[in-house]
Amino acid sequence: MTSDAVHPDTSPPAADADRARLLAEVAALPALPGVYRYFDAQDQVLYVGKARSLKKRVTSYFQRDHAGTRIGQMVSRIARMETTVVRTEAEALLLENNLIKTLNPKFNILFRDDKSYPYLKIAAHAYPRLAYYRGAVDRRHRYFGPYPSAWAVKESIQLIQKVFKLRTCEDSVFNNRSRPCLLYQIRRCSGPCVKIISDADYARDVENAERFLLGDTQEVLSSLQTKMMAFSDALAFEQAAEVRNQISALSNVLAQQSVEENSATGRDRDVDMLAVEVRGGRACVNLAMVRGGRHLGDRSYFPAHVEEATALGQEELQERLEDRQAAAVPEVQVLEAFIAQHYLESPVPPLLVLSHAVDKALIEALGEQSGQRVHVQHQPREQRRIWLDMCIKGAELAIARLLAEEGSQQARTRALVEALELSPENMDTFRIECFDISHTAGEATMASCVVFEAHQMQASQYRRYNIDGITGGDDYAAMRQVLTRRYSKLAEAAQLGTGRLPDIVLVDGGKGQVSMAREVFVELGLDLALIIGVEKGEGRKVGLEELVFADGREKVYLGRDSAALMLVAQIRDEAHRFAITGMRAKRANIRTGGSRLEDIAGIGPKKRAQLLQRFGGVRGVANASAEEIATVKGISKELAMEIYRALR
Template sequence: MSAFDARTYLQTLSEAPGVYRMIGADEEVLYVGKAKNLKRRVASYFQRTASSPRIGMMVSQVQRVDTTVVRSEAEALILENNLIKSLRPKYNILFRDDKSYPYIKLTQDAFPRIAFFRGTVGRDARYFGPLPSVWAVRETIQLVQRAFLLRTCENSVFANRSRPCLLHQIHRCSAPCVGKVSKVDYDEDVRLTSLFLSGRHSEVIDRLSDQMNAAAEALAFEKAAQVRDQIKALSRVLHKQYADSARDEDIDIVVAVARDGAACVNHAMVRGGRHLGDHAHFPAAGQGSEADMLCAFLAQHFATQPPPGRVIVNVLPDDDAEAPIPGIALALARNERERAWADMALKNAEIALRVKLDAGARATHRVRALVEALELDVAPERIECFDISHTMGEATVASCVVWANGAMRNSEYRRYNIEGVTPGDDYAAMRQVLTRRYEKVVTGEGVRPDLVLIDG
């Protein structure tokens, strides 16, 4: 084994998600990996028995382990991918290249086809991406279909069509397979699609507007109406495109909403010009102004996280308030794109808060109904429910779900394999699981429920 003191090092590791790098002699990067829990994952390499000879060989050469903590598993995946491609560590079996990300493919056929693609990018077609998710690719293809009516069918299907398919009937394809569109018009739609996927949105709208005006002047009103519908479809698409920015910028959008004694702080991130999504946070106490809760969240969050270059908020703190992020000024949205981001974050915060309040109200109503139905003196704070299942009397399993303080406690759910009972005897199975469950409560190892519900 190397001189690396794994036990001492592991005591300093975070349990947050992140990326780790095994470093050998002469600063050689041996291995790069990602982890949901850095401490647990790195510790697994330094067990007494290696999981494989390859891992054992690698661990014997480790001189140091470097880690990078990120905010989520998704960010860890992206960082791992980038590091593997740039560092090319010799013990990584699979070098994740661009195959990890999906693309939009525009073929070079006589009537090009638009399609989802994942794999090695070649020269046989035009590729747009990579995009952050499969959903993003499929959503974009659907939007392009509505605006430009390009075909998505395989060449084998395209070559053997005798009549238009359903996509043509619902105005998602111009049916070049049966000559419903000319080669010239289809090629123009392909050019506009390429411009659109390349981010040249305003140029596409200008070209379509010129086509519509020319058709109207030529009294080709049907053609003008068709182009008008394309412009409308694209306008709806572009309204959604604020999730991406043409600038390579890092921005955080943090908004706060408070009402009915509760509060929500929604945090959205833009990295490299791409909106990565948002996450709603609910303070334990909903008292105070929105500005106060915004500052409290920022101070706690960025105490352990590096701030981006710019932070957009929906309310500014008082002039005499201490800056929650040293060296970073908070600002309101300054242009249409940032206002769209802030509006999206604010709307999502309001929705999250409303859902939480509604869920709390529904839970309170249900508990009140349960108290009345069972004629209880006080409302239960913890309920445990049991059920038995089996397959034709065999493989009997009992399950326990837990409700406490107004919410289901998924982390406390348990399954029990039932043994030593007559096949199909649910009563004996229920007796066994209840005994096993509450023996621990009697000895003080478990939490005592206020109410136990059993099925059967």
């Protein structure tokens, strides 16, 4: 789909009275920097923007002719607006991107960060330990990063273990060792747990590891060489040999790095490379990181609303042409959106190497926020050119892979729609919900519902249902219960026009499960044509499945190589996976008492550990009498009785 395409929109245009009031508000806007928000008649946010002059920027939306464009489509839907005046353009930039992340407007480029970045942590201790870490930072410990992936952190930990032999074991293990572990035997730990290494030597190794992570590798090598010569002069040849081995390991590590220390300047120790690629209505920003002079790898991001936002942003970008002398291209808009949104929550390094030039005001705002001067380069040379070329290639490969995957999924969706002779209004909103039942010999029955929409699985919309009050192993009753729970309220909402049913309801099973689904839909007054069962083929072989219909149609065999069958199998298998993982967790809770002991008021980690240690596990506690439980230190008779009741 090209960026010139305009999707039909069913939302009604704003009423004339609202438009007159809106135009009056626009006329009264001040010529000051600020942020504006547009809302439609349903009070859904359409767009968030910033401006050096609110009056000039907002007025341009309503005075120019935008007919037949995405801007015209958005402007026709604006029912009201909100504005916030700020002191500087930098403040406007920060507020704009905070609101974009919070409000998720339809016409803004939006980057979603599903999780925080991982760090390498050196935990505070008399003998500090290395650890992989993700989460809030505790100032007691030292953190290095962020890293683009968990793999990059774990690789760095292995390097430091190889060179500096710092421990990685938990404190509880460290404090209870009586002899060195396997890591000591394979020369990955210096054995501080049993005092094989002195406190001073271990502290020196920790210091050298920190300097290595900060990029001071030459200083570390010089320090080790001085130490080796001192041992040699003192005729301590065994210790000198150990330091020599350490120097050799460090040299090998440095030789394996793609970044040469001799060619890296001081600023090059911490650098982010950013490359953007826009193709086929999709965009990719590839972020590569250098920390401590070492290239740590890259990570790709794919924003939402690219076509809508780039169409709207062209005019705003054009207004800055004279100041920036840059081409008004979608790549610049996407890159600026990423920089603004990403570095609101992540630390910004002192140097950014970019594939495209960006607004100087954006970089100045980053500097103000971070409290340090941020340098930017988009036409680098030598080592930085190598880094950026690697990053650009990564962006090209990532978006090519994305488009190939999306093209395949869209083809599968289209194939299924054609095979079933459906006529959805919009293929991009075609929705399938699939159900599966899982249990072990009737124990811990769990039902799953997975959702396929917009040509991909929507994991955030998955749901699990605990099935109770049925005979163990009765899959039909379980299916009746989950479908009733899922669609009873949705059926009422759909009749009132406030809810939407899926286009297809898949159930994992043949005639029996389809008959049960049919009964539920008849009771709820829903269309039976929605229900399709996935029946195993002869010998339950993959590729021989047939589709069974609740409305009386004949079975359909799609064919082993059918794209439609591939999609059905993908959704069915995902429902099965989601159901069985939930069932196993539930079964583990039932069999071990899982969270039941922790859920009892008055039982903290210490008392729980004492109970488990005394009785050999939750099952042992459950089999104990109240009197026996009361013999555990810290457990009163009243609490013992409460535990006894809870576990029985």
